[in-house]
Amino acid sequence: MIIKKFQAETEKEAILMAKEELGKDAIVTNIKTIKPKGIYKFFRPSKVEITAAVDDTVNYEEDSLLSSFQKLINENHSNKQTETKKVIEKQLDKEENLFDDVKSTYSSEIEKRLDSLQNLIEKQIKPTQENVTLSIEEDKSNENEYIKLIYKQMLINEVDEKYANQIINEIEATLQKGASVDTVLTSIYQKIVLKLGQPETIELEEKNTKFVFFIGPTGVGKTTTIAKIASGFKMNKNTKMALVTSDTYRIAAVEQLRIYANILGVPLKVIYSAEEMSQTKEEFEDYDIVLIDTAGRSHKNTEQKDDLEALLGTVDDSMKEIYLVLSATTKYKDLVRITETYSTIANYRIIFTKLDETICMGNILNVKMMTGSPLSYVAWGQNVPNDIGRLDAQFVAKKLLGGSD
Numbered sequence: 113m114i115i116k117k118f119q120a121e122t123e124k125e126a127i128l129m130a131k132e133e134l135g136k137d138a139i140v141t142n143i144k145t146i147k148p149k150g151i152y153k154f155f156r157p158s159k160v161e162i163t164a165a166v167d168d169t170v171n172y173e174e175d176s177l178l179s180s181f182q183k184l185i186n187e188n189h190s191n192k193q194t195e196t197k198k199v200i201e202k203q204l205d206k207e208e209n210l211f212d213d214v215k216s217t218y219s220s221e222i223e224k225r226l227d228s229l230q231n232l233i234e235k236q237i238k239p240t241q242e243n244v245t246l247s248i249e250e251d252k253s254n255e256n257e258y259i260k261l262i263y264k265q266m267l268i269n270e271v272d273e274k275y276a277n278q279i280i281n282e283i284e285a286t287l288q289k290g291a292s293v294d295t296v297l298t299s300i301y302q303k304i305v306l307k308l309g310q311p312e313t314i315e316l317e318e319k320n321t322k323f324v325f326f327i328g329p330t331g332v333g334k335t336t337t338i339a340k341i342a343s344g345f346k347m348n349k350n351t352k353m354a355l356v357t358s359d360t361y362r363i364a365a366v367e368q369l370r371i372y373a374n375i376l377g378v379p380l381k382v383i384y385s386a387e388e389m390s391q392t393k394e395e396f397e398d399y400d401i402v403l404i405d406t407a408g409r410s411h412k413n414t415e416q417k418d419d420l421e422a423l424l425g426t427v428d429d430s431m432k433e434i435y436l437v438l439s440a441t442t443k444y445k446d447l448v449r450i451t452e453t454y455s456t457i458a459n460y461r462i463i464f465t466k467l468d469e470t471i472c473m474g475n476i477l478n479v480k481m482m483t484g485s486p487l488s489y490v491a492w493g494q495n496v497p498n499d500i501g502r503l504d505a506q507f508v509a510k511k512l513l514g515g516s517d
């Protein structure tokens with residue numbers, strides 16, 4: 113215990129002095145007034161004396177320091193806690209944002225694809241909706257919804273129901289349950305590309321002359337196609353080439369080819385029979401390639417049928433290539449009939465012309481799947497020689513699934 117006395121003019125001043133020295137916990141134990149003594153008692157005012165005491169076993173300074181330190185630690189701790197909390201919260205927020213981001217990217221990607229499919233269907237299905245009858249079973253699961261959309265898209269592009277179903281059935285057999293629209297689309301796309309196959313186009317041989325016959329209905333573009341192909345060979349390669357035509361039913365047909373032959377500076381031979389073809393064959397023995405135009409024939413005319421077969425028979429298989437020229441604008445039913453007409457001819461490849469006149473490429477897949485014959489060239493306009501090229505299976509598959517150019 114510390115006990116001390118403090119004197120001041122007033123009681124208040126004395127207490128302040130005690131508190132200042134002993135701390136705020138000092139207590140006043142006594143107050144007394146001190147009167148001056150002797151001669152000064154008449155001149156000086158009285159003073160106030162207080163006795164103040166404080167318990168010295170408790171170091172108030174230390175205590176206060178300690179408490180404030182404790183407070184600081186506590187604050188610090190709680191600060192740290194809040195900081196940690198904040199960091200964790202921030203991290204969680206970040207992760208949540210990240211998750212949201214991923215979620216939105218993922219779903220928006222799917223939605224985008226579905227949207228585009230749906231848009232396509234809305235845009236393209238509406239006018240023909242009544243004509244499109246679905247033979248696929250109703251099913252609630254997602255991949256079946258996607259398949260249904262894609263199936264519809266194929267029908268819109270005039271893929272025959274039979275072949276669309278065949279493709280879907282083959283896909284469904286390999287598809288896992290709950291497959292994404294991406295997987296479904298990719299599988300069908302790949303299946304179509306596979307069905308279309310690699311295009312097979314004219315291949316020259318070093319030793320042998322290649323005799324290339326162009327057959328098909330009247331007006332599909334046989335002569336124009338020959339002109340395009342001939343120009344291509346003339347421009348790109350140093351090829352020795354001749355043109356032959358057996359289409360003598362129309363004078364204009366011969367003249368049309370003669371004009372091209374003159375422009376290209378290659379010989380043109382007009383033949384009236386299979387025998388003449390045999391002679392012509394010998395005549396062009398040392399040529400690299402001979403392109404032979406034929407007349408369109410009626411499936412009812414057996415005489416024309418025999419003529420064509422005899423003409424084709426004049427050249428060995430090893431030296432010949434046959435191209436059946438078809439127009440992409442021909443109705444599928446007519447294409448079935450046309451291909452039946454030519455069914456006795458083996459090993460032909462298919463050329464599709466007039467792609468520029470239709471938005472539906474279904475017939476390309478239909479005819480390929482119906483005949484099993486390889487596809488080759490496609491033509492997309494009247495311009496000689498530019499509007500022709502090898503069939504691009506990926507491009508056709510994309511179109512059949514509703515993709516744009």
Ligand SMILES: Nc1nc2c(ncn2[C@@H]2O[C@H](COP(=O)(O)OP(=O)(O)O)[C@@H](O)[C@H]2O)c(=O)[nH]1
Pocket residue numbers: 329330331332333334335336337408465466467468469491492493494499
């Ligand atoms: N739009 C379009 N017209 C074509 C194409 N190929 C040929 N034609 C046109 O179809 C018509 C008949 O062509 P042609 O070669 O005489 O047919 P051919 O009777 O089979 O020999 C002509 O007017 C050609 O210009 C094509 O790819 N697109």
Ligand SMILES: [Mg+2]
Pocket residue numbers: 334335336359365405
């Ligand atoms: Mg012609």
